[in-house]
Amino acid sequence: MENFNQIIEKLGLESQITLEEIPQIDLYMDQVIQLFENKFSSSRRNEDEKILTKTMINNYAKGKLFIPIKNKKYSKEHLILISLIYQLKGALSISDIKETLSTVNEKITDDDFELERFYNSFLHIASKNVTSFKADVESKAIAVKNEVEKLEDWNSKDLENILMISSLVNMSNFYKRAAEKLVDEIVKEQKN
Numbered sequence: 001m002e003n004f005n006q007i008i009e010k011l012g013l014e015s016q017i018t019l020e021e022i023p024q025i026d027l028y029m030d031q032v033i034q035l036f037e038n039k040f041s042s043s044r045r046n047e048d049e050k051i052l053t054k055t056m057i058n059n060y061a062k063g064k065l066f067i068p069i070k071n072k073k074y075s076k077e078h079l080i081l082i083s084l085i086y087q088l089k090g091a092l093s094i095s096d097i098k099e100t101l102s103t104v105n106e107k108i109t110d111d112d113f114e115l116e117r118f119y120n121s122f123l124h125i126a127s128k129n130v131t132s133f134k135a136d137v138e139s140k141a142i143a144v145k146n147e148v149e150k151l152e153d154w155n156s157k158d159l160e161n162i163l164m165i166s167s168l169v170n171m172s173n174f175y176k177r178a179a180e181k182l183v184d185e186i187v188k189e190q191k192n
Contacts, residue, residue: 004141004164012042013130016123017083019076019116026073029054032082040086052086060085065098067108077108080119087126091176096183102190140167 017039027035036052044051061069066081074082081101088097107113144163151159 004137008134008137010042012040013133014127015040015043016126017079018123019080019119022076022079024076026070026075027079028073029057032057032074032079035079036082036086052082057082059094063094063098064105065094065101067105077115080115081105084119084122087122091172091179092183096180099183099187099190103186136171137168140164140171143167 017035021035021039033052033054040051050056060066060082065085066078069078081104084101084104085097088100092100104113104115104118108115141164144160144167147163148156148160
């Protein structure tokens with residue numbers, strides 16, 4: 001699975017927008033898009049994939065996924081929230097993201113929240129997740145290789161890749177479903 005290690009390195013898993021990379025001045029939409037394109041371009045599956053578009057940002061604003069924009073400019077808080085949305089949108093629906101971030105948005109509005117400290121905690125956990133992911137994938141690759149070897153007459157690289165894909169998607173579904181259940185808990189608590 002040496003090839004798989006190369007694939008993991010190409011994923012850009014360590015790519016995150018750090019607080020130091022977020023300008024202290026408010027940005028126009030095109031500048032926000034450029035910041036995200038520059039940071040996450042290595043994580044694109046292909047050249048046609050867009051990291052962030054005006055339509056996406058407008059939909060996030062209309063859907064109230066982040067605090068209101070002032071004078072068509074995006075503050076540091078907006079950029080942090082858009083970064084969180086970017087991370088969440090791969091697994092959660094827009095409505096789930098809205099529910100997930102609603103408490104954060106309320107606390108920002110009430111000036112009762114240190115968003116930068118929260119975001120640093122997210123970045124710290126994300127960094128640990130990369131390490132865990134790499135170790136887990138390596139373990140899965142060994143398990144898949146062992147399973148393929150048991151299928152003596154099926155010993156092929158394609159079948160090994162198919163089993164690995166199936167295993168990764170299976171785990172992804174487990175994580176997604178667990179995240180959705182946590183969103184449901186947030187919604188339930190907000191209704192009480």
